[in-house]
Amino acid sequence: SHPSADGYLEQARQSQRTAETALANSRRHYGAAVSVARLRVRSARQAEASLRTTPTVPEPAGGLEASPTTRFAGDAQRAHEDRVIAEQDLIDAQAQLVAAVLLYQRQLEDTRLAVVAAQAGRKQAMIRAPINGTVVALNARPGQMVGDTALKPIATVVDLDSLQVHVKATSEQVAWLVPTTTLVQVSFADLPNATFEGTVRRITTDVGNA
Secondary structure, three states, X not given: OOXXXXXXXXXXXXXXXXXXXXXXXXXXXXXXXHHHHHHHHXXXXXXXXXXXXXXXXXXXXXXXXXXXXXXXXXXXXHHHHHHHHHHHHHHHHHHHHHHHHHHHHHHHHHHHHHHHHHHHHHHHHOOOOOOOOEEEEEOOOOOOOOOOOOOOOOEEEEOHHHOOOOOOOOHHHHHXXXXXXXXXXXXXXXXXXXXXXXXXOOOOOOHHHO
């Protein structure tokens, strides 16, 4: 496949991993805020309920200072306000959690679609030979446009296991060549560092039928 196609796919996968991490972090962060808000609501409700069940003391007549009843009413009012504020904070925290999760979920879905697109692009950029074999000639370079003519193949692939080679042999060489028995070693100018073993299949003087 083309190097840039592999690069796009790796970038898309990295973006997906980043989005997955961001989604997990947002759930953890805003989820913790919701948990704290729930605790505050529970504490505020308990405080308000305890004041409702506290018995009141009759207010003495003619007193100049605030009576216990007056102070109790003030405490109850503050407890009520604290509970309302705590409940609103919980609602806000839950809304922030939902908004953040939806945002990062959309981002994650976008990165997943990008990975699918990159995989499709990589597949299109991948060239497959119709046979298994060894590339013995390559007529393209990275970044070069290919496919402009069918007369110039991108690469030449040879199945070396079933390769047949026609060679000329002298009369002295033919003397010790036995079809299906004699083992030979073959090398090619295009593959200077490779040597291949084979077996003599046929000896003929007719080159056209070799």
